[in-house]
Amino acid sequence: MNNALLVIDYSYDFAAPDGKLTAGEAAQAIEAAIVDRIREAHEARQPIFFMMDLHFEQDDLHPESKLFPPHNIEGTEGRALYGKVHDVYGEIKDEQNVFFIDKRRYSAFAGTPLNQLLQERKVDTVTLTGLVTDICIMHTAVDAYNNGYGIVVPASCVASFNPAGHESALDHFKNALGATIEP
Template sequence: MSKKALIIVDYSNDFISDTGKLTCGKSGQAIEGFIVDRIKHYHEAKENIFFMMDLHFENDPTHPESKSFPPHNIIGTEGRNLYGRVGSIFNDIQHDEHVFFIDKRRYDSFFGTPLDTLLRERKVDTLEIVGVCTDICVLHTASTAYNLNYQLIIPKKGVATFNPQGHEWALTHFKNTLGATVE
């Protein structure tokens, strides 16, 4: 029997809010209800939930993303807070032993974080990944998860990006190349 965990990638104000610094806007807002429902499902089942959050510092020219994207998810700013109802539900459950909030410094939620160790300690073998951006951080996280032999579930209703072509390409890649269940 597989043991699952929910991974929520970068669902912050800067990526989702209309006024976010690097926003997906309406496409990111449209997945909010689905993500909230998945969090409730995993929480009620006492399954592990990981909130993986992009972390940047003000005026950091050393970070590789500085060349590609405007400053976003700056530590200590409102933009880095979890968006809307996802933020509210996190506030209600954040102290439970199966809920984690982990900072990440690259697209990939595994790179330089304790995510893999925490998943293995809990005997997790299947990851359901939701959040943004489908073709950037969700993609890099899913690719590493595949290489680490996790089974993958990527719900179409749970991922979004600001690039419609990139979104469709990534969904196809998850299914055809990474063997993910894309539902």
């Protein structure tokens, strides 16, 4: 198995108590587990992709503008990686196996070079971490499945605003996408 770690949308706006679209305590509770996964992947020299939601001021044409309040606006603190994930990224960001990629849709694959970068590195399995389980993690998982990747989702590394949606997504990953759900 040739694995890559994806850290999806673990931003200030999604995780901080005062974030613009925060998943609150559930998002903060996964911080240490994500940091551990980043460190493990780094030590194993696996590719690590920090995939970050990107919006602009007056982004009225983006479909999310009708569903959610403005969040992850370019040039704001809200787009920064949150907490210790920010710190560990700062330690490793200049290494060849570490990538920070902006994304404009829920899926980390939509409109990004992610699939090509994974193929170039002969990755066959992606480990999905971050926020939120039943939106961006879900859409990324479906695209990973449709692109032929094995999927691992550590339940301790994903969270949502919606506990029922979180549980439903984990069930979907396992039973509809064949994902391995780890503790």
